[in-house]
Structure formats: C-alpha cells, structure tokens
Amino acid sequence: MSKSPSVSSRIPPALPFGTQVAFFSRLRDSNPAPVTELNYVNPYTLVVAVALSAQATDVGVNKATKALFEVVRTPQAMLDLGLEGLTEHIKTIGLFRQKAKNVIAMSKILVEDYGGEVPSSRAALMTLPGVGRKTANVVLNTAFRMPAQAVDTHIFRVGNRTRIAPGRDVDDVERAIEDNIPAEFQQDAHHWLILHGRYICQARRPRCAVCVVSDLCPYEEKTL
Template sequence: MTKTRSARLPQPLPYATQIAFFSRLREGNPHPVTELSYTNAFTLLVAVALSAQATDVGVNKATKALFASVSTPQQMLDLGLDGLTEHIKTIGLFRQKAKNVMALSQILVDGYGGEVPTSRAALMTLPGVGRKTANVVLNSLFGIPAQAVDTHIFRLGNRTHIAPGRDVDQVERAIEDNVPAEFQQNAHHWLILHGRYICQAKRPRCAVCIVADLCPYEEKTT
C-alpha cells in the first residue's frame, strides 16, 4: 500500500480554498468522465478491472474489438477464457485478469441475473474488484459520490493538501471529509485528470497549472 514519506500529515486546505480550487477545475472541465471506453455497466466494470497496473489508453486499445462483440456477462462466458485472453494479451498481468473477468462474469450470471450490483460490498466480492474499482463503477454509473483513489489522487491529495493521507484509504476519507459537497460527485475525476496531465509525479507542470497559487507545494517548477 502506498504511503507518504512524512510522519506528520499537514492540515487540509481551508474550506474556502477548497471551494476556489475545485471551482477552477470545474470551470476548466465542467463534466469530467473516465477516460476508459465502455458501453454499459458490465463493460465499465471489466475495463476498470483490467486497468490495474495498466494505462487507460492501453486498456482501450485492447477492449475496442472485445466490447464490439461482448457487452454482457453471458457473452463473456460464451467467448471463453482463451478468447478473452487473446483480446487482452497486450495488457499487464493479462492471464490473471482474464481469469478474474471470467470468474466475475459467472458470479454475475449465477447470482445477479447478469446485472452489475449497485453496492460497494457486493462489488468487492467479485474476483479482481477492489475498493477503487468498485468506487469507479459506483461513481460513473450509479451517481454515487464515491472516491476512487489511485496513485495520481494519492499524490495530488498530499502534494496540494486537498486530502492528505498516509495511504489511499486515508486520502479517500480526507476527500469525503474535506471537499465541499457540491464537488464530491466529480472530485475524483478532476483530481485524476489533473494529476495525469498537469500535477505529474516527476515534473509537475506548475507553470500552466490553474490552481498553482492555491497549492502549498514548495518545489514548484517554472
């Protein structure tokens, strides 16, 4: 599990600063969405499960042909393990991920009538589905303000003091506790995209960052 280096966490940004921070992100991208390609709840669940330790771009390339013919758990079972493996072989850990997708598809058919459940607890019983994957599905499909914390959000939450935490669970709780309610639904999308394209790990693009003046990060780039 990812941890911060500091033994003492900073205080989250003040409420008024949080409002200003997210207002600017919203102005720049009023309706943020996941960059994973999908056609329905099942294909999003599969795409997010496949995206662990892989890029969204790589997953989208691998699933383009797959999702053109497979959109339900039963169709995935009909495709079979070998067929799925052939589609996703360019993705990291593809063999284990293929087994997980086949297993979760069987569970959805047997236990949920082929539908994706709408509770985090139920989602997390599926093979290959952790809390982050469940939160993406809950947020993107069912309108629940769940916070899917990945490495980008973990870094950004601590670097900007939006949501400091020693691990991803603490950062998730910090977002829920500190980000103003009006921004909760889209907070994780804005933070992921900002971390992916602007507040990057090795060399953050502070010169073009629209919230740079609100960010306490001391090692700003020019």
C-alpha cells in the same frame, strides 16, 4: 496487489474550506463535465475495463477492449466467449492471464447470483474476483452516479501535494476527500483530481506554470 503509497506519518491539515471551494471551482471551470478515460458501453463493460486497468494504462486497455466490447457487452456473452477468447483479446495488457481468469470468474458470479446485472453496492462489488475498493468506487461513481472516491497514485499525490486531501495512504486520502471537499464537488472530485495529476501535477516535474490552481497550492517545489 500493489502496496499503497504512503507519506510521512506527520500529516498537515487540509486546505481551508474557502480555498477548497476556489480550488475545485477552477477545476470545474476548466473541465465542466469530467469523465473517465476508459472506454465502456454499460456498467458491466466498465467493471471489466477498470479491472483490466490495474497496472496498465487507460490507453492500453482501450486498445485491447475496442474489439472486445464490440462482441461482449454482458456477463453471459463473456462466458460464451470463454477464457481463451478473452485472453486473445487482452494479451497486450500486463498480467493478462490472471486478469482474464478474474473476468471470467466475475462474469460467472454476475450471471448466477445477480441475474447478469452489476450490483450498485460497494460490498457486493468487492466480492467479485479482481474488484477491489478502488474499482468498486469507480463503478459506483461512474455507472451509478454515487459520490464515491476512487483514489489512485495520481489522486494520492495531488491530495498530499496540494493539501486538498492529505493522508498517509489511499484510505486516508479517500476519507479526507469525503471529509473536506465541499459537497457540491464530491461527485466529480476524483475525476478532476486524477486528470489533474495525470496531465498537470505530474510526479517528476509538475507543470505548475500552466496549473489553474498554482497560487492556491502550498507545494514548495513549484516548477514555475
């Protein structure tokens, strides 16, 4: 598991409530219905896709799962495919051998302990091989429409750079989102933030000139 990013121990306060409302209102106006960029067909295939996406791109995972999800849509179907069959499908993804073992082990647990269904509990999800807190939160948010916040490197960067949700590590940022972002935006907050970080507020050279919230952002090194 990769080490969580971190920032200085001195964390500035989050943006005030009114600025938070304006910030997310603009993101909502520009993308009213944000969704994950991972392809999936049901909660089970979502768990698999997110587990495979660790240290890999969504584009790469989607290419690998396109054919896989045509033949596998349930844990039992994955067990029927077997480890070798799954490995052949996902061999273009980083760490594919370990990920294949995790997916097979996860599928076995889902069949034996959960009747082939994906549980809607974070604690239960996190007992599955290859499923950490971030993966569990993605599944809770996307499959079960719970306002869970899956913080990745993009959200960590945007949260601290804009002071929407500042924190020393991903757990701090997750709590900051829950504590500071207005309730009406909680459900889609992590989608807006990850897409903003992926395409606009990029790590090396943020695209501030086309950012819809640039004037609300206190980041000093804007690229205007």
